[in-house]
Amino acid sequence: MSVAIVKRWIPLIITFVIGFVVTLDFFFFAPKTAAHDAVSLLKATVDVIVAPSALIGVVTLVRHHGRNITKRGKGWAFSSITILALAFYGLIGIYSALSTTEFNNLVLPHPAFAWYYDNVYAHLDAAIFSLLAFFIASAAYRAFKMRTAEAAVLLVVGSLVMLGRAPIGGVIWPGFTTIQSWFMNVTNVAGFRAILIGVALGAVSLALRQLIGVERGYLGPGA
Amino acid sequence: MWEKIERVDRRVIYILVLILVSLPLWFPIGLPIPVAKETTAYFNTIEALPSTSVVIFSYDYGPSAAPELQPMAEAGLFHAKSLGLRSVLVCFWATGAPLAVNAAKKVYGDAFPNVPEYGQDVAGGIVAIGFIPGGAIGMSSFASDVWATIGVDHFGTAFTALPLMSRVRRATDFGVFVDWMAGTPGAIQAIMYMHGPYGVKVGTGSTAVGVPEAMPYYTAGQLFGILAGLAGAAEYESLVHAYGWAPTLLAPMDAQSLGHVLIIIFVVIGNLGYAASKLKRGG
Numbered sequence: 229m230s231v232a233i234v235k236r237w238i239p240l241i242i243t244f245v246i247g248f249v250v251t252l253d254f255f256f257f258a259p260k261t262a263a264h265d266a267v268s269l270l271k272a273t274v275d276v277i278v279a280p281s282a283l284i285g286v287v288t289l290v291r292h293h294g295r296n297i298t299k300r301g302k303g304w305a306f307s308s309i310t311i312l313a314l315a316f317y318g319l320i321g322i323y324s325a326l327s328t329t330e331f332n333n334l335v336l337p338h339p340a341f342a343w344y345y346d347n348v349y350a351h352l353d354a355a356i357f358s359l360l361a362f363f364i365a366s367a368a369y370r371a372f373k374m375r376t377a378e379a380a381v382l383l384v385v386g387s388l389v390m391l392g393r394a395p396i397g398g399v400i401w402p403g404f405t406t407i408q409s410w411f412m413n414v415t416n417v418a419g420f421r422a423i424l425i426g427v428a429l430g431a432v433s434l435a436l437r438q439l440i441g442v443e444r445g446y447l448g449p450g451a
Numbered sequence: 452m453w454e455k456i457e458r459v460d461r462r463v464i465y466i467l468v469l470i471l472v473s474l475p476l477w478f479p480i481g482l483p484i485p486v487a488k489e490t491t492a493y494f495n496t497i498e499a500l501p502s503t504s505v506v507i508f509s510y511d512y513g514p515s516a517a518p519e520l521q522p523m524a525e526a527g528l529f530h531a532k533s534l535g536l537r538s539v540l541v542c543f544w545a546t547g548a549p550l551a552v553n554a555a556k557k558v559y560g561d562a563f564p565n566v567p568e569y570g571q572d573v574a575g576g577i578v579a580i581g582f583i584p585g586g587a588i589g590m591s592s593f594a595s596d597v598w599a600t601i602g603v604d605h606f607g608t609a610f611t612a613l614p615l616m617s618r619v620r621r622a623t624d625f626g627v628f629v630d631w632m633a634g635t636p637g638a639i640q641a642i643m644y645m646h647g648p649y650g651v652k653v654g655t656g657s658t659a660v661g662v663p664e665a666m667p668y669y670t671a672g673q674l675f676g677i678l679a680g681l682a683g684a685a686e687y688e689s690l691v692h693a694y695g696w697a698p699t700l701l702a703p704m705d706a707q708s709l710g711h712v713l714i715i716i717f718v719v720i721g722n723l724g725y726a727a728s729k730l731k732r733g734g
Contacts, residue, residue, distance in 0.1 A: 253595075254648060259595070259621060259623060259649070260621075264595065265596065265599075267595070268592060268595040268596035268599050268600075269596070269599055271588060271591055271592035271595065271600075272592050272596065272599045272600045274584065274585035274588045274589055274592060275584050275585060275589075275600075275601075277585075278584040278585050278589075279584075336548050336549070336581060336582065336605065337552070337581075337605055337606050337607075342549055342552075345549045346549065346553075349514065350514035350517070350549075351514075353513055353514035353515045353546075354514045354515055354517060354518065356515065357515035357516070358518075361468060361472065361710060362464075362465045362468050362469075364714065365464050365465075365467075365468045365710075365713065365714050365717055366461045366464045366465065368714045368717050368718050368721070369459070369461075369464055369717040369718070369720070369721040370461075370721065372718050372721065372722075373721065373722055373725045374722055374725070374726075375725075383718060383722070387715050387718060390711045390714065390715060391711065391712075391715065393659070393679075393680075393682055393711070394682065394704070394707055394708040394711040394712075395482035395483060395484050395485070395682075395685075395704055395705075395708050396482055396708035396709070396711070396712060397708075397711075398483070398485050399482055399483065405485060409487070409488075412662070412663070412666055413666065413670060416663045416666055417666050417667045417670050420663055420664055420666065420667050421667040424664075424667060
């Protein structure tokens, strides 16, 4: 079989057939019909596709950071921590799956996994995100300057919305709450609606191009 | 002087933020919390549901957004239980499954899922389905056929052994779909795959940063209500308080208020410094 058939035509046919059938289902197949149920089954196979993609993610991560460690590249110590953490999390998962027949060997509800999630992962994730408060304050001080008229408008509106969203705004002056509500419900909605309609039209156009095989970037180079 | 102020060490700013945000957590001020109309709309829609309705709560966030979303997720579940509604907990983010279980333990007790309501089609009945992979496609699949998408709950129990699940087979069986969201997939995808094709009412509790994007859907009637960030959660807690829910966000909202004021003060001082430097340079 030639390379073009394997790398281009087979993926394009799969994309077209599945995309066409799922689109048909969305618009035309009624619930509780055999056709709709068949497409539901097809969509449920996404679980099978997602599982190997996690494995590919692990391989890519290990290769990337492994190379950085062997070359003693920038931040190689952090790469080591990443691989150790990955291995540790993996071991907890394997231990959780093998150590009990409870929960049908599922990993997520196992106490060991839950302990690690609650006491390590949750705190690390929350701590990193909470640093945003400090960065935003520092950035507001240094970067939020009235250099142009547009920046001045952004600054004034941003400050009014911040005051209106917090209870203290209403205590200082009840009008802050009303002004904030107007900005969120009128100007924000108008702007976002325009963006969303534009994005939706772009997405439809891209989807159609992929469906009929004009856009092939997702197949990788040479396809 | 203004130039010096403009070039202030960022560590000074960090310390000021730390002090001003921490103080109200220990010594709450008790600022009043007015309730926004999006919050009232969410509350009223849940109140108006028939008592046998099934509410699907989707925990689409991780620990980074938990301080903002977990309080409303817990209060929301408590509200549903207080009204005798049936709750089904799902998540389309892998990180959401333990948070859903934690919320259920807060509302139903630490013995969860070993509680009488678990899996039962009774007032306050509950099932925790857990993580459904596939992102938006997983959500679409869940809407069209719940049982084909995932046949067991979070604890490995087959749906056939959970009487409540016999009433939850596809999106048309959902009373409402509530998405606690911190990104994609979230309530916007639920509108696409549940509200659009099946007419399911979708509501959301979103991180504050996601609210501007969600607002057009609310004004168009595609979202029945929005709990907007920590403020929305605090407002909702004050409404659910009528059922005995103890508000948890009074002190955090004071901290947020002072944090917002501090940032605005920083912006003003930073701009005064910038203007003074510009004047000095003859700009």
